[in-house]
Amino acid sequence: MSTFQAPKGTYDLLPPDSARYLAVREAIAAPLKRSGYGYIETPGFENVELFARGVGESTDIVTKEMYAFETKGGDRLALRPEGTASVLRASLEANLHKAGNLPVKLWYSGSYYRYERPQKGRYRHFSQVGAEAIGAEDPALDAELIILANDAYRSLGLRNFRILLNSLGDKECRPVYREALQSFLRGLDLDEETIRRAEINPLRVLDDKRPDVQKQLTGAPVLRDYLCDACKAYHEEVRALLTAEGVAFEDDEKLVRGLDYYTRTTFEFVHDGLGSQSAVGGGGRYDGLSEMIGGPALPSVGWALGVDRTVLALEAEGVALELPSSTSVFAVPLGEEARRVLFAKVTELRRAGIAADFSFGGKGLKGAMKNANRSGARFTLVAGERDLAEGVVQLKDMESGEQGPVALDAVVDAVRERLA
Helix, strand or coil, rough: CCCCCCCCCCCCCCCCCCCHHHHHHHHHHHHHHHHCEEEEECEEEEEHHHHHHHCCCHHHHHHHCCEEEEEECCEEECCCCCCHHHHHHHHHHCCHHHCCCEEEEEEEEEEEECCCEEEEECEEEEECCCEEECCCCCCCHHHHHHHHHHHHHHHHCCCCEEEEEEEEECCCHHHHHHHHHHHHHCCCCCCCCHHHHHCCCCCHHHCCCHHHHHHHHHCCHHHHHHCCCCHHHHHHHHHHHHHHCCCCECCCCCCCCCCCEEEEEEEEEEEHHHHHEEEEEEECCCCHHHHHCCCCCEEEEEEEHHHHHHHHHHHHHCCCCCCCCCCCCEEEEHHHHHHHHHHHHHHHHHHCCCCCCCCCCCHHHHHHHHHHHCCCCCCEEEHHHHHCCCCCEEEEEECCCCCCEHHHHHHHHHHHHHHH
């Protein structure tokens, strides 16, 4: 047994469970691919300042959870704790916004890292699929992204999730609310760190999960009462578009999300079957983020959905995904000549698009058939000297037990016909 183990708060994805994670990623990505979103991949680490400026210096992500380090060359880097800042940085660096076709629509899938207290549904290494639409301010774009995430979850068979929706205002109306909220918070009995956070970004205090803080927030100013007419109209249009498409949502005036860059539309997907870690994904509009990291004004919107938590949500609902078998045909050779012939047939089947595997290691018939059973293959190809002399192989249906000879040159067609 190895003396090494996966680091605390991380996990290994292994077959057969890994097939579910792949299926979830593909299901989330499928609506995006049909909607003009192109795939982007960014490095697993970035300059620390990218996240400090974009995510926010007062956020738990930056102050407590980010894996930051200094390279031998003196560069300050961080393992990416989220995807939006990296995707926007890459887009600006490549001047995608200058190609003349806005918004730039991108999707991504990858691993992210936060130093958190490990518990079910919260890991230090986790997987997300995300989408960003960069360079356009349009309520229809906000609605599109929410609908695409909703459709992805529905396609997986999830039903018991809720969509929480709110507006955080913009640079015109939020400062007025910020001042009112700070004035309210200064009258509370808060610890030093929370007081400091209230001065930097008071909206983050509303996201504090501690009961003693939440109790004191009763009667706090509500952002919706401070929205300017433009933000109110924008939010109502998002709500109307979602309603017209039959997408149910709940208005949540306390929803602020954990990142500083959000403006106007913010939303969260929650699943009540997951306990305290109920959020399975979320996102919103971040119209000022580009300018925060040194780019031009590029109003944008996006989301990220947690693959790990989506799998847990499926388990909570008892949803079993229909996963294709990794092997359709398993070849069992009896003798050296059959070994060469069937190896060639397996290669031919694979090239024809049929999942096939082979009994490696020179096992006898009994051991090889055990492997065939474990593989989950629908059919087994068996051949010995007598079969080859007759120019056939034996094709066995592992479900019915029926077995019969098939001409060597007709194996691919015979298997394809039976699989159909």
